[in-house]
Amino acid sequence: MPILSTLLCFFCLWWPISVSADEFGVVVKSAEMKLQGDNYVLAADVDYQLSMRAKEALENGIPLYWIVQLKVLQHRDMLWNKTLVEDSIRYKIQYHALLNMYRIKNEHTSEVTNFSTLTAALDSMSKVRDFSVIDKAALAPDQQYFAAVKVKLDRDSLPLPLRPTAYVSPQWFLSSAWYVWSLTN
């Protein structure tokens, strides 16, 4: 059974690293909806801590894609929550060897920013601002609403050979949990 043994070896190989390595992962530290005119816009702060392996990949020119997922849910007593909005922003972070720069591209706005350090790049990416989410009129005043934000590393966009590893190695488990908060009008 080569596949099983391969996977097993794989785990054995990676487990100690994942245990001994520094804290890594992505956490949504805070998020809120602000009213801007007639629209609710998202303002969220995310803390990106890349694992050794992810940093290594990035430094070797492999682009990492991050998806900030957003949901607005309407609470219903008898039924399951109704999803009003489901949207996402996709960021691409890539290292440019020639310029020795980190480049972040917001695929939502096609905005490209260059940074000379990784920390600066991640700092820039950690602030999600002015993301128009929902029209104020869409929310009824007597209803209860929730918003949820999650930041996910898009593993399916990794180079193919890396994907099987990424699916099983904790080094690549970089997505955050859902950050849920109640919306108040």
Place this chain on the structure above:
Amino acid sequence: MVPDKLKPPIGVSIFILFALILLSLQLMSSATQESSELSAMYSWLLLVNALGSVVLLGLVGANIYSLARHTKRREAGSRLTARMVSLFVVLALAPAAIVFYFSMQFLHQGIDSWFNVEIDRAMEDALELSQASLDQRMRWHLRQAEQLAEKLSNSSETLATLELENFRELAGASEMTLFSRQGRIVASISINPGDILPSLPDEHTWLQLRQNGDYVALAPVRDDELMIRVIVSVKTKDPQYLQVLYPVPVRIADLADSVEFAFVRYQEMNFLRNSLKLSFSLALSLVLLMSLLAAIWVAFISIRNIIAPVKELVKGTQAVASGHYDQIVPVLAQDDLGFLVESFNDMTQRIARAHDETRLAGLEVENQRAYLETILANLTAGVISFDANYKIRTANQAAYRIFHIHVNHFIGRSLLELVTDYSELAEPLKSIQRLLEQADDIWQQRIAFLGSNGRQELLCRGTPLFSQEGSRVGAVVVFDDVTDLIQAQKNAAWGEVARRLAHEIKNPLTPIQLSAERLQHKLADKLEMGDAEMLQRSTRTIVQQVEAMKEMVDDFSEYAKPSKKQTVSIDLSALVQEVLALYMARPGVKFKTAYEAGRLMIKGDPVSLRQVLHNLVKNALEAIDVQGVIEIGVHRVQKNNADFIEITFYDDGPGIKEEQMEKIFEPYVTTKAKGTGLGLAIVKKIIEEHGGAIWVDTSRRLPEMADVSQSSGSRCDKVGAGFIIQLPACNFEQL
């Protein structure tokens, strides 16, 4: 059971499964190509293939488990299946393992060969070269910008704004912007008049600028156009910053891009080397695993199909071995095995036929034997067969009738063993045993003995049996009860004698008598007194003796002539009473009679029967002499499924002596001084002519009475004699 569930559309399902496996493997293989659209599905394909492998593993596992169970239970064909499957697995696994090993080797070596130190170095050098080239250009532009700033510092702010356009053209820059110290745009000029807003430096740039006093960097600006951004301070009384954006020549930018692309690609590949190996190995392992598992599974099914007729054959053989010859094994295929199965069926049918024939033959022999046994059993002659040790092997029914012994119960025992149980038969049994042991050839012997029915005479014929080799294997003894036959012969002989005597003697008697009487008549007067008296006496003697002789001759003729002259229905009890009435008046004799109620009818000649009764009563009266009792009973008895009327006749006279017992019914046997000795002979003759029997009842001679008679010596006159007469009863229908 797993195999049975999988059976019905087996061919189709195998085909579909293989198609699916091939498809998913092909898809996975395509997905590994980076450019492929399927690459997004790679993970799913991997999962599906892994699941497929698990399912196949499950199927193979279930088959192995089932096979192991069958083998453990030693089911038919299971061991052959196990052997074939293991052979197949070994045969399939060995080349597959070799191919797998070398494929892995080639794969790893192939991937490793992409990377080496020289290329690594060259790549890095190329990148460095591009960077150095760009660096040089940046330094040069920095100097140029500094010179421009120098020039600008001498002119006033308004002038500087105007001169900016000249400077831009002079320097060949694409954009030139003058910032105040606070970052406010003082003036800006661009090669492209449409760009109203200049490209602004970011915070990081400002920070660096404040630290170093100038800033130069290569950065993509706007539409990813590579530009050299230079910012220098303009030393005026109100310090300002001059930002100049120099375009990088297209050729240089392209070359740099190309170098960077190649470098990044190489870096990426180098980084992914292990992952690449892993994923290729994974794909290869998965392909091999699935192919192997599928092949093993199909091997299980195919081998099971191949083995199926063998299995049936084994079952059939076991059944035939245990005696079930009606086995028809289904012919599953028209191949060699099918031919074998057909031959097996043919063979079992033949065996079954042969078996049936043997059974029928056995049955026939058995029937024959039973038939012979029936004949033997119904023979009037008794037949006993013996083995080589003179032990009884078979005996027929007649043997029982003659000996009154269930000889059948003594099979396996010798005749001498019977002697101890049946002492009254000691004499004949011993004789037969002796003859069996002595005779080497067919022998014949008459043996007389006293049985329970009185004296019996047997005619025995023995034949020793020899095997084909000449050794003695036993003997057969056939014996017949010839008592009645001999008696009849004797009776016939006596009858003939009596008839002749009567005829020959009676004829001269009358002339003798007449002559004597005439002699007396003629000579009486002529003779003297003395002589005449003598003559008269002699004549009287002659006449008396002639009379006596006549009487005797009459008796003889009586004995000789057939008694059953006319047959009518007679009520026997009435007849007995009628006869007894004549003797009732006789003093000293007491008659005890017992008649069964109802009419006891027989068919016969009343005159003859009356004579029988007279003779018996006379005999009894003579025996008891002066005083005594005569008991007479008439009743109905059943014997051999036939009705008989039995007359019992007892007196308390002196009885019959042992030595006379055997011959009492023969003519000229008498105990009396007077009498012809024909009385009982005539009685017997008449009774036998009526189809009846008469015998002396020995059962009345109780042992204690016999003892008394012996102890009292000559005084044995109270022993008494008894006769039993049985005559066939006449049914009312016959009346």
